[in-house]
Amino acid sequence: MAQTAEVFNISHPAVGNVRELLTRLDKSKGKAAAKTGIVIEVTTDSEKNLDVYVSALEMLGQYFSTRIAGAPEEAIKLIVQALVPAKPVTSNQLKQAQMLAKAKTAVLQSGDWVTASEIASLANLSAANPSSQPSKWKREKRIFAIRHEGVDYFPLYGLDETASYRPLAALKEVIAVLEPMKDGWAMAYWFMSVNGWLGGKRPQDLLRSSPQRVVAAAREEVAGITHG
Template identity: 50%
Template sequence: MLVVLRELKALGVKPVFGDEGATLFRRSEVLRSLNLDWNMAHGASGDKPNELSSVGTLTRTEGRMVAKARKTVLESGDWLTTAQIARMAGFGDSNLRSHPNKWKNDEQIFTVRHRGVDYFPRYALDGSIGCRPAKGLASVLSVFHGRKDDWGIAYWFASVNSFLGGKRPQDLLLDQPDRVIAAAEDEVTGVVHG
């Protein structure tokens, strides 16, 4: 608990103490400090609240869960900076960072932002085509557009998926992109009752 409090305070989030002395954090401050986007906080359409905006504060438990999830994703070792990608792909000094940033702007790849640095998913780069974004990734990102922010996409790729037989999407993206795209479509469709 103390680690979470320190982490949130390091992000500039000030705790609010509830009636019973429980530490709570203003949800808007935590969302802003964790770079969660408007869609994540307010629903995809921007006018209907979802479970994140239905309560005005994050409890210590919720803050701990968010911090733990992000730490797990980042510590997986599956993330590269723009400069690391440029070196791996052999880009010249004149355009060292331009290609990865163009891929991001063209929605061919996504990044997660942590402490002011954008990190690209290593598992989304195909070495057989010069460390370029995997062929199926843009389609997955299109499916999630407006439904998940970059961290939500990172969590989805890192999680085991029943649609994929208990495998993680990031482990199948390069070899079986069609299955990963179908799993993303299943994710946004959800359970259909008949």
């Protein structure tokens, strides 16, 4: 038996704040009790951009209605199966996700990270291709980066302001030790966390003044991971 397709109708948007729109939906429930509506909040100063966005949603709704119409029930089950997680998310997984989000937020809000363009400005590098030199340093493992929303961010504490903002020599040694066990984000967490091997100080704070102590702490970190 074929599954009857739902009809998706995306009409022109009602403009207003979310509370007003929800009130309007509540009042309209008596007139169309069998229908369900949603409110999508879109912030834009351009009515043209809003029209383009709604038109795209209309096209998507029409496409979905056409594709699903008359589809065998088994096909619909397969679509649903593909969209539903294979296993329920456990409380531990949720906690881990929350901790990871908190850690990433702390890194991004620390003020310790700069883009390739910002490095080019600080180091008086070529403005024509500002990412060229920092990317080369990254390939040579003289510096590491975290990637966020398609952009590489480099640690400001890994650059030597007394040498035209080139990477500190010790950073390459630390990266060589940590890289087999940690990606860029994991290195960022390690550098910003207090470290028992450094007397409760953060590795990033001692990278200039006591670089070999930081290298030694990195070795202890990797040894702990390997044996732990």
